[in-house]
Amino acid sequence: MKCRLLKLAGILVFSFLFLPSARSQNFNYADSLRFDAKYPLNLRVIKDSTATAVRVQQVEFAVNKRYNASAVITTPLKKGKYPLIIFQPWPGQGDEFIPEAIKFSQHGFVCISIDGPWQWQGFKERSKFFEDYPDFIVHSIWATSRSIDYLEKRPEVNPQKVYYVGHSYGATLGGLLVGVEPRIKAAILMAGLPNISRSMQEDELGFWKKDKEKDPALFNQVVQKLSQMEPEVYLQKSKAKIYHQIAKQDEFVTAKQSREYIEATPEPKQVKYYDTKHTFNQAAATDRFQWLTQIAK
Template sequence: MNGMLSGSPPPERSLERLQALFDYNPEFPLDSEESVIEERGGIAIHDVRYNAATGRTFGAYLVMPPGAGRFAGIIYVHPGPGSRDTFLDEAVMLARRGAVSLLVDAPWTEKAVATWGRTVTNPQNAVREHILTVIGLRRGIDLLAARPEVDAARLGYVGHSFGALIGGVLSAVEMRVRAYVLMAGTGSFTDVAVLNLPDLAGEALERYRRTLARDEFFPREISREFFEAASEPKSMRWYDAGHYLSDEAREDRMAWLSTELSLHSE
């Protein structure tokens, strides 16, 4: 688990140039729709849909604590395969500590992963899709920050596997997020592609690697280098667990988020 605060990128990189890849129109209407679909002990689970860009809509759960207040806000992005259900139980537990969570269905959900995989096999399409995903998460942050119940100064991000990779990109362009937890991640889109796109091999793989490597925003090394690329303050923990980690990891990240976002104890 890699918990870190967002900060400035290394000086040799032009933040302004890289940020331009992920610019979006904040006035573009979110046109969000939501409805309560479940309650758990006073904690409301909303089904939400919002627009990220023309023709690109994201689905999510919004998990709301009971009562009024200025709650911390957390955005969750699942691994692949996975879905917004992946961290739902955890979001409910954190709601009891005073956090509103937005659990986004990323493009690599269990239901959509086959279609998404065919799209990102083409490296040019992959670049476009990854940029649109980051913009979609920024619009999700817009949605969270605009809610009167949410304290926009206490926002966090939790990403697992591909969600961690995307979170690494997000952390360099989205300074509204105070705390990032990136788990079992890598800094290379190609590493993820090799594991998840079996048709990507040989010359096609090399072309894919070359195309994505053109953008220095995406580091090419694995977990240790991914961690080293992050700004201070930061910390890393290793667990005796598989890719999907363990209950111990979950307890540690909830404790860390509670400290960083000033949540209360249960």
């Protein structure tokens, strides 16, 4: 009898620690956003190459004992002390910012473009974007904080000049990040959402219709988790300079959502609209380069 009880206890402990569905009922996502570095970084260089005057490294590093984040780091070959830019692309566009990162590094920036968790080894084998959306956000924040912890100690990085660029998911994440990461001094948010849970409930464009109809209880559970991590709330805690880039023909973010994100952003802020779709255009990329190089002076 005693052995059976011990075995049952072991199963329950395993479920709580390792199965997200078992631990999510009482897991406070808001409390988890501030990262506490407990685990060795274990950074591993997968590929090391050079572009014009730039070193390009494809790397993996430990976010926690379960997952390794994947990223690309670009560094000027010339010795110096440079500002740092963190890039976060939108789902399905992991290489979106690599050309931009190389250009920035050619002009005196260290850059890291971090893949979304759905692309990490371990996460991508099991993940379903809808169910794992809250965990994606938490792990992305941890990965960003870990990358700053590592890069700010490198001799070529100026830790007083840390900036962030996020697109779509990355822009939504950015509102949270600037509230929990005071090391980020300025951020460019491209087509982000101010309120994740409300956008899912209202669902003006019908993105979550199938998920809501398939399992209403699960849908409400996911929405409840996300309601603890609203970008519009965390933005209020930030002193970072924010630049919103808005696509006029955006297929995924409504004009109302863009307006609410802008209104939730404290000063100083800058806003610019582009005659383009969600993917943005070269004019937006040019403005990002000019804005950050000016701030970094």
